[in-house]
Amino acid sequence: MFPLIVVSRKVSTRPTMISRNVCSFLNKNPSRYFLAENFARRTFFNDFKAKDSIVRSLPLTAAKTNFIDLFRNSLNRKANGQQPLFNNNSNDPKGPKGPQKPPILAIVFFVLSLLIPLYTSGNSQGQQGSQQQEQTGANGYGGPPNSITLQDFISNYLTNDLNKDNIAKIVVQDKSIATVYFKNTANTISFSLGSIKQFESYLERYAPDTPIYYQLDQTSVLSLFGKFLPSIITLSILAWFMRGQAGGAGSPLNRLSKMGKNKATVYYPENYTPPQGAPPNVHNNLKITKFSDVAGCQESKQEIMEFVDFLKNPTHYNKLGAKIPKGCILHGPPGTGKTLLAKACSSEADVPFITISGSEFVEMFVGVGASRIRDMFKLARTLAPCIVFIDEIDAIGKKRNSNKISNGNDERENTLNQLLIEMDGFNTAEPGKEVVLMASTNRLEVLDDALLRPGRFDRKIEIDLPDLEGRKQIYMIHLKKLKLEINTDTSLLAGRLASTTAGFSGADIANVCNEAALIAARFESSFVEFDHFEEAISRTIAGLQKKSKVLPPDLKKIVAYHEAGHAVCGWFLKHCDPLLKVTIVPRGTAALGYAQYIPSDNNLMTKDQYFDTMVMALGGRCSEELHFETVTSGAQNDFQKVTAIASKMCKELGMSPKLGYINYSNDSSGGISVTKPFSESSAIILDEEIKNIVSDCHERCVNLLKEKSDAVEKVAQRLLEKETITRKDMLELLGKRPHPEKHNEFEKYLDQ
Ligand SMILES: Nc1ncnc2c1ncn2[C@@H]1O[C@H](COP(=O)(O)OP(=O)(O)OP(=O)(O)O)[C@@H](O)[C@H]1O
Structure with a gap:
């Protein structure tokens, strides 16, 4: 828009500088007119390049021909020593300064005027002719030609019935400038809109029937895009976050929203229908583990069996005024069957079994552990009566302030505090809605005293490494799953194996039996034999035999x-x-x-x-x-x-x-001690x-x-x-x- 304003001013002040023939054409194309006129005045006597530019910028062949003729004529007159058609040495202060002057400004104008129309609509270009100059001059401010203020438009046109009826349409350009077209004249007026909404409200009030059109030019589309770019980026990121919410469980937003949820696995007893709000039945294999599957820890088994009775016959205890123990801690070396016992207990009691590892409460975000504890207890209340089993409870239950260096004040403590609070909350459990808490650890001594006090994990059940007889019993359980020679004395074999595997835990024994079966399969044997067990034991103790490692x-x-x-x-x-x-x-x-x-x-x-x-x-x-x-x-x-x-x-x-x-x-x-x-x-x-x-x-x-x-x-x-x-x-x-x-x-x- 801007160059055209300048253009029209110059064109209108010197309309006769170029032959009438060319002018009449160029008048219809003001921007080109300006170029022709300016170039002609400043450069084109000697400058062929300028002439070419002008000629290229002229759209019609007829006009081009005229213009070139004019140009040639002028050159010839100059060559013959005659006065040129265009007077370069005009005294007009606004006039040309002669051909010697470098045409930089003109070239800039030329380039701009070629480019700018690309960004403006043809419609607005056509309408803004030489008349605009008069308006510009009259208004005396830097707006478009024939531009007025919004106030003028309201008072002179909108509230003036005569003028209002004469309005053909209003075109709003880029939401900032309105051009008004009239029915009885080709003239237009333009004015800047302060707020488009306000303008619309005026229209609504004074001339609701006036057609209004909105136009966005390319530059405004680009600038609009630029304006909204940050919002677009933000929205895209949000969309990316939300993308998986519907389908992808692994989407970041999904993960964030699930951060505070507990990660417990729930096992339901056979033929159990989960109550409303409980997770669906996915791991229905609780029936598999029975007390008979656990051997070598008779005393511990006896104690834990009492919990089954608590859960099955709570009234029997309540009648006598006895409170059902809140929970028990199973402690002992790894692989001695603590988890197995807890599972068996839950299966025998025929109640749901919620199992979670202590480390699953630990997260680097503050408050997540506590929130997971809350969530887990909520689930336990939904499924009550049930058993909650927290494996490796030392991950959250370590003594507070036990780490002398870090001062122990961390997320883990918050999680532990929440666990203590929730355990106290179970006092109010109504009969038949008992929740028994079980936990296991290999290191009872590191647990916080508050966790072990009566009323919380009331019972401490030690499960030690099995002795000879215990190992034999465990072997008997695991040998049942293997294919042995038909006449094998299982008891004798179990005894022999038990005698050679002192210090083995139940998990080691299970592993030996499985390894023996694998070795038998490798040797394509029909049965698992004693030699296979021997090899499996050696392998468990000292690692794989290195047959390829030949010693000198x-x-x-x-x-x-x-x-x-x-x-x-x-x-x-x-x-x-x-x-x-x-x-x-x-x-x-x-x-x-x-x-x-x-x-x-x-x-x-x-x-x-x-x-x-x-x-x-x-x-x-x-x-x-x-x-x-x-x-x-x-x-x-x-x-x-x-x-x-x-x-x-x-x-x-x-x-x-x-x-x-x-x-x-x-x-x-478990903490780092720096003193001896x-x-x-x-x-x-x-x-x-x-x-x-x-x-x-x-x-x-x-x-x-x-x-x-x-x-x-x-x-x-x-x-x-x-x-x-x-x-x-x-x-x-x-x-x-x-x-x-x-x-x-x-x-x-x-x-x-
Ligand atoms: N007393 C046992 N009787 C029969 N099998 C056992 C016994 N103890 C361990 N096992 C075998 O070892 C496997 C692992 O045992 P379990 O997970 O119960 O050990 P854990 O004491 O909980 O170990 P950790 O302390 O490392 O968690 C069982 O699935 C079972 O096959």
């Missing part, structure tokens, strides 16, 4: 003498555990050989037992020292074990006369005592192996020959052990 003969010899040293020590020392087998077949990542013993199920250890265990552990290195010029790194684990025992004897068990009856164990309850519980002087004594114990054991070991060098030689040679030797080989080579076996019950199975 000299290394094999060192390993054989190393293992023979251990075996001979174990055989002749009174307090050592019975030996099961020795092998020099590499297994796992590090072990080049190992000796397997049967540890006692008894947790009480004597000082002599500790000493003999250390002597036996040093047997490998001492044997290397006695038979080879140099020693190897093979004793690294043995030294670790020896140091740990010696340190425990001095620091915790009061077995060092110099340090006395003090327990220096450092209970950091003993003084510098005690630390020096501690160091000395540990060293003394280890060197005593070393001396005893060397003496023993020197004394029994024949035995070491025999065992080492047999190992080199067979690679794996058993208790039977040892009996054959060395005769019966000089001391009776500690665990008589083992012999029953071992010597079968």
